[in-house]
Amino acid sequence: MQIYVPRRRKLIILASAAMVLVGGSFASSLANNFISSNHEIHYSSSSPSIVIKNNPNDLTYVSPVVNSDFKPQENNQPKVDLVKPKEETPKPIIKQETPKVETKIKEPVVITKIETPVQRVSTPRRSLSLSPRKPAEVSTPNTQTRSPVIVQNSSPVPTTRQNPTPGVSQSRIQYALERYRKGLANEIKTIEFRVANLQAEVNEMERSYKEDFDKDHIRGKIPKTQAGRDLWKEAYQRRIDLPRYNLNREKQYLEYLKNLPEKTSLTLEELKSLRQGLVPSLDTINAWEYEDESKNPTLNRLKKHNQSRTFNTPSWYSLSPWNISNGEFPGWTKSDVSSQFSSEIGSNFTNSIKVYEYKPNSENEDKNRQPLKLIQLDANDNNAFEKFQEIMAKISQKDGKVQAIRIKNIGEANSLQNASSILEAIPSQINTVSVFLNNINATKSLRGLENKKLKELSIYTEINSVSDEWSINPNGLKNVDFISFDYNNQATFDQSQGKIGGSIVFSGLRWEKGDTVDKINEGLSIVFDSKINQRVFQGNFGGKGGWPTTLDFSETDVNTFKGIKFDQFDKTFNEKVKNWEDDPYAQENYTGFRKLKFTKLIIKGSNSSGSNSLNFKFSDLDGAQFTERFSESVPGSSPRVDVKIDGRQINSYPVYISGSPTGDSVEQLRKFISVANGSGNNISQIFVETEEAKSKIGSTIGTAQVLVGSQSSSSSSGLV
DSSP states (O other), X not given: OOOOXXXXXXXXXXXXXXXXXXXXXXXXXXXXXXXHOOOOOOOOTTSOOOOOOOOTTOTTOOOSOOSSOOOXXXXXXXXXXXXXXXXXXXXXXXXXXXXXXXXXXXXXXXXXXXXXXXXXXXXOOBOOOSSOOOGGGOSSXXXXXXXXXXXXXXXXXXXXXXXSSTTOOHHHHHHHHHHHHHHHHHHHHHHHHHHHHHHHHHHHHHHHHHHSTTOHHHHTTSOSSHHHHHHHHHHHHHHHHHXXXXXXXXXXXXXXXXXXXXXXXXXXXXXXXXXXXXXXXXXXXXXXXXXXXXXXXXXXXXXXXXXXXXXXXXXXXXXXXHHHHHTOOTTEEEEEOGGGGHHHHOGGGTTTEEEEEEEEOTTOSOTTOOOEEEEEEETTSHHHHHHHHHHHHHHHHHOXXXXXXEEEEETTSOTTOOOHHHHHTOOTTOXXXXXXXXXXXXXXXXXXXXXXXXXXXXXXXXXXXXOTTOEEOGGGGTTEEEEOOOOOOGGGBOGGGOOOOEEOOOOEEEOOTTOOHHHHHHHHHIIIIITTTSGGGSTTTOSTTOOOOEEEOTTSSOOSOTTOOHHHHHHHHHHHHHTOTTOTTHHHHOOOOOOOOXXXXXXXXXXXXXXXXXXEEHHHHTTOOHHHHBOOOBTTBOOEEEEEETTEEEOSOOXXXXXXXXXXXXXHHHHHHHHXXXXXXXXXXXXXXXXXXXXXXXXXXXXXXXXXXOHHHHHHHTOO
């Protein structure tokens, strides 16, 4: 049987078969590609990217596609430029300043005194300089004083009246007023620029808060939930609070500056400043400066200081940390001459004991200076430390030009290291000593100088030179003519560049075992009389009228101020300040009598049968001077008492008082307990010997109970 297929049907069948074959082949290819796919995303370099990139200002996002330029979608919402200051100047780095709350802005009055403060606030880290630092880097004060000081009773003096201050001409007054106007205009420009940048910073934070939460790469690990949005808001509030505060503060100050009335007169204080060589700054209305550097008492004092060094240095700059730690002095060329003393040093100590020769070079301003030699000891080598006294004597005997020693790293490797025996033994020809005290306890070494006559002493450290823990025994320095001072705060320098040397800022005075009230009076006389001009005895802030405000008696048997001649020291101190050396205007600028007071007293406790206590005698409390010599409490600062046993501070101890109350002993006891418990000593029990003594005191002093009992009976009964 034959099947007849018309020609037309044959053509249709052939066409259908062809379509089935082509379709099957295409499907097979797709299936194979899908099955063998590795599920990775591939970008073709032959086609443009369609990945929308993030805001170009976000530098934290890096697109994986870099093969083409992409034109971002149009955004009709207005954008805030990050920084568009009115002035065509580069965008500065916006600093977050410490808030200074001022409820009412008053007209500032100039500061006429320029002191030498030691600033504890951290500043940007600096590199160590090989040469005298530039003025901007010097830790000594700038010739300008920027902070406004409000003086209540300074009435303005019209410039049209007869000049009330001798030595100030009308032309000089007009010159000062013109400088003031320029300073005001320049300060307004500066504040406007700050406001523009702070406003831009705030605007950008607000934009980011509103727009960036939905961007995964910016939001990070914060979940895209309501809880996450709350977290986002909290972080935003933390970030924006300070910039917004600074912005409002600067706006208020700008408004104040713009609304200031035209200045047509000077106050009496300003006239005095003008007569003393100061003129208004051209940068701000809050500072006056010396137009003639030769009239600047601060710079003159610093120049005189550098000229007084054994190794004198030019200009007024202090030594840099690099200079200090490496024993370099501008104006002197240093060379190692240790080989000339190889037999005296010996082969075992060639790395730890060196002899250097210093020769004045062309930079030295004093052409009469002669070459000098110095012996240096590295105290980290304990064997060399033990032999140094003998080696120093041999070297000095061999060469009369050896007139200085430098002892480095005292207390660094051995916290109990004490160099007092070495200092006691220095030959008479050595008149210059430098010590590097790299441990708080190493200051005890200085007692070895008590009977040594020195031309110069330098007291450095390479740890924290501004720690409040530094205290010094002034008696050890009574025969030192000049104590050099080179302020460097280690926290402000890059620690990776090596050791950072700087003079120690002593906030306290201390005495040692065996020292009596007479010895303490001798030391205080050095501080407030004979060496009051030495920076080492001027406390944290230094300059005229500064003093260490901590007294440490914890190694002595003295536990009150009784017998200390503070009334005498008050008179001497004020007389010295009133007639301050190197200040031609000291008497005119004298602000009046100041009473010496102290913020911290450290005394010795007792340990009997394992129990800590503090012991007094009523006879010592009578005339203890606590009510007069503790500083007043002010917000953020109150006087304190620390009690120590073998250097360890104690608290929650009982107080035992022997004898009977006399004079003002009860009043002094009340003051002591108030200060002690106000500073965390937690004294809850005060024991006296008789009911009569208790009745004179009362049943309590603050939170402390007054009880009758002795130390032995209290210990045995378990009361303490």
